[in-house]
Amino acid sequence: MQLYTFLDWFFTIASALMAILLGYYVSGSACLLGLLFYLIYPFIIECSYNILSEQEEIIIRKMPEIPIVYHENYNITACGIEKWHPFDSCKYRNVYKQIRSRIKAQHFTPSMLSRGTLLYLGLSRWYLLKMCYSAYISTLIELPVFFLPGAFLRSSLLDPMLLATSGSIYAAKLALEKGWAINLSGGYHHASLNGGGGFCIYPDITLVVNYLKKCQNLNKIVIVDLDAHQGNGYERDFLQDSSVYIIDFYNSYIYPGDHEAEQAINCFEHVDRNTTDEQYITRIQRNLEKHLQDDMEFIIYNAGSDIMAGDPLGNCCISPAGLQKRDEVVFKWANHKKIPILMLLSGGYQKENTYAIGESILQLIP
CATH class of the missing domain: 1.10.287 (Helix Hairpins)
Incomplete structure (x- = not known):
């Protein structure tokens, strides 16, 4: 790249x-x-x-001490343009520093996957072509950057997101080896193989699913999406695929309101500012107990922190303690069912979220 x-x-x-x-x-x-x-x-x-560009085999030559995936280049610093958007594009660095301050174990640093690999996993050539033009990128990130050269947006914005997408796929392989893995970015759940939106460019969740199917021969994969927004990107990709089981909790009154994509959801729960921590955790436990079957082979956990109180785009009211309890519950159920789990950070639009994310991850590391 x-x-x-x-x-x-x-x-x-x-x-x-x-x-x-x-x-x-x-x-x-x-x-x-x-x-x-x-x-x-x-x-x-x-x-x-x-x-x-040729397809490459996804190999982890040296297994890290802990299955945390992070690269310094995940962070988006586009000459200050990133500050126009409410998304905290440098939260990955801050979460990483918080974890490293208390755990010195070696993490995994991903490399960017080849174009041939992305095409093999299903990414649309036409979509990749459209991303060469800043006018189109503007519609995906919801910022008026159409006047900037496409080359500038690629190096400062697209490449960090593509590196994070590669990190999600490497993290999936780590999860198969270690039982769990966390990519300190990713979770671009509004992106599909043919398009994006909502500050989501590359469909890392769909690409992970296709990697698990094509390269690891897995057949039953569950996506547990607890971001405050509907995961309409991957849902559109799997509308006709019953082997992908989707559990999606989100605020149905906010973006994206994609009713066609809703048809792919197997389990839905509405969450808004009236949902308390206790109600939220109870619903998660009840639905995981009901829907996580013993024959499921992998969990992709989209752990958006925009469900926290005060988040300007989530319009929910979950406390930092509720966020930590949520992540603990999901990981415990994955461990109980002995299903490998991959956690992605996804959305979160206030700087206060960063500390809660770091504390939650620290409690998950054995």
């Missing part, structure tokens, strides 16, 4: 120089050739990259 980003920058600068030079030395209308080149070069490098 570093080569792709380099080529993206190279052709972006080349097209800008071409437009300036043609406009200066030939005519004003001639500079449109530079603009045309800017519009068509992504087709060329996308086709080349898709053809040349």
